[in-house]
Amino acid sequence: MTLTAVILLGAFHGINPAMGWLFAVARGLQERSRDLLLQSLPVIALGHLASVALVVAVVSATGSLVTATALAIGAGVVLVGFGLWHLLARRHFRWVGMRLSLPQLAAWSFLMSSVHGAGLMLLPVLTRMPAAGHHGHALSGGMLVAGVHTLAMFLTAAVVAVVVYEFLGVAVLRRAWFNLDRMWAFALVGAGIFTLVGAA
Amino acid sequence: MTLWKPDPTFYPSPRDAAEAPPEKLAYVAAFDRSARRPDALAVLDTDPGSPSYGTVVGWTDLPYTGDELHHFGWNACSSALCPYAPHPHVERRYLIVPGLRSSRIYVYDTKDRVSPELVKVIEAEELGKRAGYSRPHTVHCGPEGLYVSALGGYGDDGPGGIAILDHNSFEVLGRWEVDRGPQYLAYDFWWHINHDVLVTSEWGTPSMVENGVVGELLLGRKYGHKIHFWDLRKRKHIQEVDLGDQHQMTLELRPAHDPTKTYGFVGVVTNVEDLSASVWVWHKDGSRWTAEKVITIPAEPASPDDLPDVLKPFGAVPPLVTDIDLSVDDQRLYVSCWGTGELKQYDVSDPFKPVEIGSVRLGGIVRREAHPAAPDERLAGGPQMVEVSRDGRRVYVTNSLYGAWDDQFYPDGVGAWMAKVDAESFTLDERFFPHGDDFRGLRPHQTRLQGGDASSDSYCYP
Numbered sequence: 001m002t003l004t005a006v007i008l009l010g011a012f013h014g015i016n017p018a019m020g021w022l023f024a025v026a027r028g029l030q031e032r033s034r035d036l037l038l039q040s041l042p043v044i045a046l047g048h049l050a051s052v053a054l055v056v057a058v059v060s061a062t063g064s065l066v067t068a069t070a071l072a073i074g075a076g077v078v079l080v081g082f083g084l085w086h087l088l089a090r091r092h093f094r095w096v097g098m099r100l101s102l103p104q105l106a107a108w109s110f111l112m113s114s115v116h117g118a119g120l121m122l123l124p125v126l127t128r129m130p131a132a133g134h135h136g137h138a139l140s141g142g143m144l145v146a147g148v149h150t151l152a153m154f155l156t157a158a159v160v161a162v163v164v165y166e167f168l169g170v171a172v173l174r175r176a177w178f179n180l181d182r183m184w185a186f187a188l189v190g191a192g193i194f195t196l197v198g199a200a
Numbered sequence: 201m202t203l204w205k206p207d208p209t210f211y212p213s214p215r216d217a218a219e220a221p222p223e224k225l226a227y228v229a230a231f232d233r234s235a236r237r238p239d240a241l242a243v244l245d246t247d248p249g250s251p252s253y254g255t256v257v258g259w260t261d262l263p264y265t266g267d268e269l270h271h272f273g274w275n276a277c278s279s280a281l282c283p284y285a286p287h288p289h290v291e292r293r294y295l296i297v298p299g300l301r302s303s304r305i306y307v308y309d310t311k312d313r314v315s316p317e318l319v320k321v322i323e324a325e326e327l328g329k330r331a332g333y334s335r336p337h338t339v340h341c342g343p344e345g346l347y348v349s350a351l352g353g354y355g356d357d358g359p360g361g362i363a364i365l366d367h368n369s370f371e372v373l374g375r376w377e378v379d380r381g382p383q384y385l386a387y388d389f390w391w392h393i394n395h396d397v398l399v400t401s402e403w404g405t406p407s408m409v410e411n412g413v414v415g416e417l418l419l420g421r422k423y424g425h426k427i428h429f430w431d432l433r434k435r436k437h438i439q440e441v442d443l444g445d446q447h448q449m450t451l452e453l454r455p456a457h458d459p460t461k462t463y464g465f466v467g468v469v470t471n472v473e474d475l476s477a478s479v480w481v482w483h484k485d486g487s488r489w490t491a492e493k494v495i496t497i498p499a500e501p502a503s504p505d506d507l508p509d510v511l512k513p514f515g516a517v518p519p520l521v522t523d524i525d526l527s528v529d530d531q532r533l534y535v536s537c538w539g540t541g542e543l544k545q546y547d548v549s550d551p552f553k554p555v556e557i558g559s560v561r562l563g564g565i566v567r568r569e570a571h572p573a574a575p576d577e578r579l580a581g582g583p584q585m586v587e588v589s590r591d592g593r594r595v596y597v598t599n600s601l602y603g604a605w606d607d608q609f610y611p612d613g614v615g616a617w618m619a620k621v622d623a624e625s626f627t628l629d630e631r632f633f634p635h636g637d638d639f640r641g642l643r644p645h646q647t648r649l650q651g652g653d654a655s656s657d658s659y660c661y662p
Contacts, residue, residue, distance in 0.1 A: 099395065
């Protein structure tokens, strides 16, 4: 059950054009090079992993200081607040620059994932893990979650990127690009409520 | 509120944009030279199937007088699809309309209405205090928000430059340039968005232009004759390219829409040695930018009796290339010769070897060529601002250049008209000729087509 949730969230992040597959496609199209597309994807996944792992580290460090219930309530409040902010604020991630080196691309992905609260979305899973409250176990278990999540994100992004690059073309964006940011905000709020209910 | 699906007027690539449906409305900035009545946004019906085709169907007066509307742009465009910071669920809805003389910037809502409705006024003071600029001109929607070029400094004549506006709140965020290098004069700008390069051109400072073209400055070669290249990310000046100081006034910049390309066209108003006008192509040569002249349009000899005072000593009509426009597919370049009264069409499939394939005559300082819809009416002014539909099939022109300059070159009155040319046959549409009283005494300047046009959008995908 938990594993399924982690993988599904990874797929949800992977499918979002803003999380990087579209950037990989654009880099490939710009240089007419599928190699560049394929090179970009793992780098983007790495940035995503770093963003998620950061949340895992914070949760496990906090978990060693407070009770599991306090951790879950705190996480729930953060999630609901962050989700509502995303839903109501009109600001969006800003970045200028198309010509990035691979390390810069990883940094871009890290920032993009962090601003969107990609790691936060895993809070319900992280706060419910049996080892929560036990620092060492929580950290290793959490990192496993981050790894599995990112792998799912990477595979989904890779499949979508290659299919769009090779077959569909970017014109598909006009029809198929649903406002995932709004769904994302709902998902954050939902995850927060779920966490709070679990804590009660 | 954001949309659930991308705004339908956003296109990932220029190829996709060329498939866009025909525009039904055109927005035209119109200004009162006397500054006694408010300037206005006129809305033209461009749907040939409509009973009101070719007429003014909407009109919005500005709240003040003396703005001198000139150029304007959209709050959002296809660059919202760019992959590094996509936000495709915003709407192309607001027109950002600068007053070139008043330095105010207006925001007009166009959604679900014909006549735009005012939603915000940015006062000259806000632009000046936050960005250090005045006389706002070109507007482009881009990665960091709205970019607005400005001819003058705040309280000073220069330097001119670019201000950044927040594209949600429309507040002035500040000056764009971090390091402007040797750049002082400003006018137009655009970019090679996928190469992180911004390009700017040069006209003159407010004191050099606001009271008409100054003969001593022109013959002293003091107007702009350079283009500048900038790092779009770092906001730094990279390189200037000097076209030679005989080439006075490098105005409109039209980079290739294909984001993999690194070339573009810039028009030069006049060469002081022979009054010819020219179009140059800039391109990247290794790591350096360079430019070469690819089109020269000679002056036409004329009797001094037929010429306004400003031209009498020369005995010729300069073409005065004041606007150019590149079709979205980068295949056709349109060149306005406001002095001689001609719109030229070039095949630029090879940008280094343009081939003239069409010409339409209208107005002109000496010719005064009539429009077929009103064959008895000698027309003043000439094709000036030119705009091309996204599919490249229709070309719109208006006839006013800039208040004080209109009066010098057309001292008996520049009139007011707009015309439409079919790009394929390159002939004037006899059903589309709003003119004279249709513009209620105001002079029409830039046209923006509903949903976007050839000079409004940048694309991040080839």
